[in-house]
Amino acid sequence: MKKIIKVFFGSIFVLLAAVIAYGxxxxxxxxxKVEPKVEKIVHYHPKLTxxxxxxxxxxxxxxxxxxxxxxxxYNQIPAHMIEALLxxxxxxxxxxxxxxxxxxxxxxxxxxxxxKFVEGASTITQQLVKNMVLTRQKKLQRKxxxxxxxxxxxxxxxxxxxxxxxxxxxxxxxxxYGVKTAAEGYFHxxxxxxxxxxxxxxxxxxxxxxxxxxxxxxxxxxQRADRVISRMHELGWIDDETFTKAIAERPKVYDESLSQNRxxxxxxxxxxxxxxxxxxxxxxxxxxxTTIDLEYQKIAxxxxxxxxxxxxxxxxxxxxxxxNGAIVLLKPSSGEIxxxxxxxxxxxxxxxxxxxxxxxxxxxxxxxxxxxxxxxxYSQISKIPDVARTYEFKEKNGVKVWQPKNYEKNFEGxxxxxxxxxxxxxxxxxxxxxxxxxxxLYKKLQEFGxxxxxxxxxxxxxxxxISPLELAGYYTLFSNYGTRTEPILVSQVLDSHKSPxxxxxxxxxxxxxxxxxFLMIDILRDVxxxxxxxxxxxxxxxxxxKTGTTNRYVDAxxxxxxxxxxxxxxxxxxxxxxxxxxxxxxxxxxxVVGAVIKRIYALHPELRRTFEVPQGVQxxxxxxxxxxxxxxxxxxxxxxxxxxxxxxxxF
Numbered sequence: 252m253k254k255i256i257k258v259f260f261g262s263i264f265v266l267l268a269a270v271i272a273y274g275x276x277x278x279x280x281x282x283x284k285v286e287p288k289v290e291k292i293v294h295y296h297p298k299l300t301x302x303x304x305x306x307x308x309x310x311x312x313x314x315x316x317x318x319x320x321x322x323x324x325y326n327q328i329p330a331h332m333i334e335a336l337l338x339x340x341x342x343x344x345x346x347x348x349x350x351x352x353x354x355x356x357x358x359x360x361x362x363x364x365x366x367k368f369v370e371g372a373s374t375i376t377q378q379l380v381k382n383m384v385l386t387r388q389k390k391l392q393r394k395x396x397x398x399x400x401x402x403x404x405x406x407x408x409x410x411x412x413x414x415x416x417x418x419x420x421x422x423x424x425x426x427x428y429g430v431k432t433a434a435e436g437y438f439h440x441x442x443x444x445x446x447x448x449x450x451x452x453x454x455x456x457x458x459x460x461x462x463x464x465x466x467x468x469x470x471x472x473x474q475r476a477d478r479v480i481s482r483m484h485e486l487g488w489i490d491d492e493t494f495t496k497a498i499a500e501r502p503k504v505y506d507e508s509l510s511q512n513r514x515x516x517x518x519x520x521x522x523x524x525x526x527x528x529x530x531x532x533x534x535x536x537x538x539x540x541t542t543i544d545l546e547y548q549k550i551a552x553x554x555x556x557x558x559x560x561x562x563x564x565x566x567x568x569x570x571x572x573x574x575n576g577a578i579v580l581l582k583p584s585s586g587e588i589x590x591x592x593x594x595x596x597x598x599x600x601x602x603x604x605x606x607x608x609x610x611x612x613x614x615x616x617x618x619x620x621x622x623x624x625x626x627x628x629y630s631q632i633s634k635i636p637d638v639a640r641t642y643e644f645k646e647k648n649g650v651k652v653w654q655p656k657n658y659e660k661n662f663e664g665x666x667x668x669x670x671x672x673x674x675x676x677x678x679x680x681x682x683x684x685x686x687x688x689x690x691x692l693y694k695k696l697q698e699f700g701x702x703x704x705x706x707x708x709x710x711x712x713x714x715x716x717i718s719p720l721e722l723a724g725y726y727t728l729f730s731n732y733g734t735r736t737e738p739i740l741v742s743q744v745l746d747s748h749k750s751p752x753x754x755x756x757x758x759x760x761x762x763x764x765x766x767x768x769f770l771m772i773d774i775l776r777d778v779x780x781x782x783x784x785x786x787x788x789x790x791x792x793x794x795x796x797k798t799g800t801t802n803r804y805v806d807a808x809x810x811x812x813x814x815x816x817x818x819x820x821x822x823x824x825x826x827x828x829x830x831x832x833x834x835x836x837x838x839x840x841x842x843v844v845g846a847v848i849k850r851i852y853a854l855h856p857e858l859r860r861t862f863e864v865p866q867g868v869q870x871x872x873x874x875x876x877x878x879x880x881x882x883x884x885x886x887x888x889x890x891x892x893x894x895x896x897x898x899x900x901x902f
Contacts, residue, residue, distance in 0.1 A: 285396055288384035289403045295416050297322070299536025299747050300432065303518060305545045306587070306742070312512040316533040319509050320428035321435070322747065323442060325415040331447055331489075332430065333414060335454040338482040341375040344414075349376045349405035350398050376401040378457075379417045423453060424460030426509045437465060437504050447493065448500040451476035451483075466506035473501065514548050516593040516603050517541060520740060523606075528753070529744065536747030542587035542739055550850045551578045551590040555820070558843035559595045562822060566831040573824040577604035577719050578843065581817040583727045585757050586736030589816065591720070602825075609716040610823060614675045614783075615799025615808045615836065616713030618729060621672050622771050623695040624683060626763060630886040631669040631770060631878045635686075637662045637679040642708065655681055655712065667890075669774050669878065673782035675798060677712055684711040699728060699762055700735060713799060722810065723819040729771050729795070730812035732865065733763030766867035766881045773879050776862065779811070786841035787811050789849045792860045796844065798836035803829040809840035814859035816851060818844045 300321055301314040313319060337344050343351055351374050373381065380400045385393055404413065423433035433453050434442050440449070455475035456463050465472035477498055484494040512518055521539060526532055555578045563571050580590040593603030602608070624633075639662055642653040657677050671679035684692055689708065696704060705714045717725075720738055728735045737758040744753035775795035778784045783798040787809060796811030807822045807830060820840040823830065830839065852858055870879050873891060880886055 285400045288400055292383055292404050293407050297419060298534040301532055301537040303539045305541055305543045309545050310511060311514050312518045313510050314533045318428040319426050319432055321431045322419055323431040325411045328418055329442055332450045334488050335451050335479050335483060338486055339479045344375050345410055349401035350374055375417055376405055376413055383420055421457045422460050423456045424464040425466055439505055446500060447497040448476055449502050451479035455479050465504040515597045516591055517543055520603060520606055538745040539741060540743045542742050544589045547580055547590040550847055551580060552592045554843050554846045555592050556595055562834060562839055569831045573826045575825055576822040578820045579605045579719050579723050581723050583730035583817050586739050588738050588740045605719045609718050610806050611714055611716055611801045612722055612808055613713040613799035613801040613806060615797050615810050617672060617680055618771055618797050619699060623692055624687060625770050625884045626767055628883060629668055630880055630884045630890055632667040632873055632886050632890045634665050635668055635671050635679045636682045637664060637666040637676050639678060672774050673777045675783050681708055681711045684708060719819050719821050726810050726817055728762060729768060730817045732765040733768035735760040735762055765865040769865050769868050770879055770884055772862055783837040784841050786837055787845035789845055792852050793862055794848060800835040804832060804834050805829050807834055807839035808836045809844045811844040813848060814862050818847050820844050
């Protein structure tokens with residue numbers, strides 16, 4: 252008998268030892284599995300939304316990858332929000348070690364009675380664990396992992412740190428992750444300005460974010476919030492007056508796009524420029540400050556659309572299936588891009604014609620040629636032959652004949668440099684290029700920064716290919732009195748800790764003396780006052796600029812500027828088919844520039860309205876017309892002689 256008892260107890264001991272050993276092995280294995288999960292919670296690095304702002308701090312767009320989240324530290328979370336969460340989810344949060352044994356026991360009894368999992372009894376710590384590193388699957392093994400991880404997390408983190416992670420990690424419905432994002436999304440308010448009812452509404456969401464989403468189920472969300480407030484009242488955490496006021500409130504809830512993309516062409520351009528420079532641009536919580544002014548952006552978009560519709564209306568029945576446009580605004584003194592619209596409808600075509608399209612500027616290129624002439628000593632009234640010529644070029648298949656013409660199909664015989672540009676005379680420009688010398692002109696234009704110039708006289712008619720943004724940058728040579736400034740789109744980038752990681756600097760290239768540049772400003776001012784750009788005139792504001800129209804009306808440009816802003820507009824068809832005959836830059840693009848300038852000056856009357864005359868510039872009256880000159884570009888006695896008649900130059 253003793254032997255049997257000894258064997259029995261021995262077997263029990265072996266079995267118990269085996270169970271203990273298995274338990275130790277299981278816990279060790281379980282610990283090995285959960286340790287990385289614990290570390291993920293302890294070393295918390297959530298995905299954070301990147302924000303793009305305009306120059307005045309207004310939000311342009313949010314960039315995020317699946318999770319739209321903005322981080323808030325514990326000390327910025329309202330006390331009522333913490334109380335509301337504890338009241339409805341975990342009253343003994345500051346007392347238990349990560350799990351609540353009483354709640355687990357009660358839930359265990361209910362589960363046995365129902366013969367299935369019906370109540371979880373999860374603490375806030377367990378909810379955080381389940382949300383961050385586990386599935387919601389109701390299995391015993393997962394529950395054991397949850398409990399173990401919660402206990403380990405509570406040993407490594409303070410209660411405040413756990414709450415901070417909870418409020419930043421949890422999903423609050425409608426695509427909002429974290430309580431700060433939810434507050435700004437649902438109520439357009441920072442956390443510090445939320446009412447108790449708004450706090451209760453947010454705190455009630457994580458239990459069933461879709462069901463309690465106030466943008467879709469407002470009454471259910473309000474009822475849930477009232478339960479939160481009632482629980483706080485029962486616990487004595489709010490008084491009767493606060494309770495009554497909170498229950499009666501019915502807060503306004505906003506339902507809007509998560510990305511809030513108010514300028515998609517801008518956002519896309521930032522991706523192209525900074526996508527590789529900013530690792531994980533959608534998940535690191537950067538703050539990107541642009542040079543864009545959203546008011547200007549809105550005006551530019553609207554006026555570009557009006558110009559587009561006007562072209563379509565005038566060309567009723569004409570094939571405009573590929574018609575589009577682009578507009579860019581700069582601040583000449585700094586190169587800051589104030590507005591950029593890469594097409595008339597982003598939804599139909601996200602291709603940004605401001606930065607990605609390369610087109611011929613036509614006559615809009617001529618001012619650079621004429622500036623070279625002025626710098627070489629030509630005056631505003633230097634005489635240029637405006638006569639027809641025929642050019643022959645040898646090609647593989649024979650001889651090519653080129654017979655350039657003026658837009659008006661006539662010629663003046665002889666014309667002043669100023670009048671040639673004011674009226675955009677092609678023949679005079681070609682003859683001017685021949686006088687300067689193509690090789691000399693090449694060298695001077697390269698000093699301005701131009702590259703890939705065509706190696707023939709077609710250069711005189713603007714056959715170079717260039718993007719609207721590039722052309723805008725080059726035009727600052729005139730609008731900024733001889734100093735070309737490179738366009739800037741992003742002024743500063745901050746990381747998620749508000750530390751600057753990129754700051755733009757103004758890049759200036761002094762190329763022409765201000766006095767010489769003013770001579771061109773004056774000519775371009777006359778282009779608008781009485782030349783091809785009359786449609787860009789704005790009452791009470793001096794506008795200077797140049798039209799551009801390429802062969803067969805393929806491109807229509809106007810490049811205009813005032814003392815403070817520069818506006819470049821282009822219209823054309825994406826497949827390079829021509830616009831309807833007559834849709835020149837002065838008709839298609841100039842009115843858009845004038846309308847934009849008019850609206851901006853009405854919005855900002857403090858902007859300068861007249862061009863300043865720099866030192867070294869003098870004036871005289873010749874033939875009843877005021878002209879300006881400098882010691883470099885001074886009229887010669889020949890320039891002051893009366894104009895010759897056409898016949899004298901013909902024979």
